[in-house]
Amino acid sequence: MPNQAPEPATILVDADACPVKEEIYRVATRHKAQVRVVSNSPFRIPDNPRVRRVVVDDGFDAADNWIAENAGPRSVVITGDILLAERCLKAGAQVLAHNGKSFDAASIGTAIATRAIMADLRAGMDGVGGGPPPFSKADRSRFLQALDRVLVGLG
Template sequence: MTQIWVDADACPLPVKDMLIRAAERTGVQITFVANQPIRLPAGLPMNAVQVPPGFDVADNYIVQHAQAKDLVITQDIPLASEVVKLGVVAVSPRGQLHTPESIGQRLAIRDLMSDLRDAGMVRGGPPPFANSDRQQFAKQLDSWLAHRPKT
């Protein structure tokens, strides 16, 4: 049975709330993975996995447990790249779908931006989470829920 995996350390609250509503509505299993405790409502097909602190520990857990056709929600482009190779659907909390065709370019842009930040040529991070991001994520989530294998 397919399920949703959430790289939860940096998951925006509106996305978490949408996922909770999706679990209530559809019964889809959702696993939040983080290196800190996560509170979830009781009685839903959801669980939280707390991994030890460390670089990429949560990411590695998700890569080891996600299966083809599952959905992984992450802002981490390298994690998205790893799970896409496994046949997993990867979506950012802003609703950006990562595909085998797009992930290479996104990794290259990520690396370029990191180099530019390191050189002091670019400052700041992504813009604040907006309503348009919420809508785009909801669209991707609804699409995956509608098309996921139920067995």
């Protein structure tokens, strides 16, 4: 039996706070990847048969649960949620943050610990503080390169 081409990769997007949706659509089209835009409310998506919107109920973590349940070895998850990233890594998915940072088995523990420390620090500041730095052109460029690299690897 001749070698069959692998199933196309699927990009699962934690869409509610994702600043790189347009970039995802562009890279996915080039690599013929499927895209699932997962959110609690509808987002405008391109008219492309490879891109589908998945609207989940308003339940706490409903979008995260859908993504984690559908993640696997042929999927790339785009999220800024470290706990969701951990769940998806355990399912065998590749995981990228919006700035192109890759999460893997070696880095996820440190990311979770840092998240806990930052939460403790914020709790002690009584609302004073700035939040994350603004999303930059360099972040967008790093993300595009990282997504392209992951999809080539899944090729």
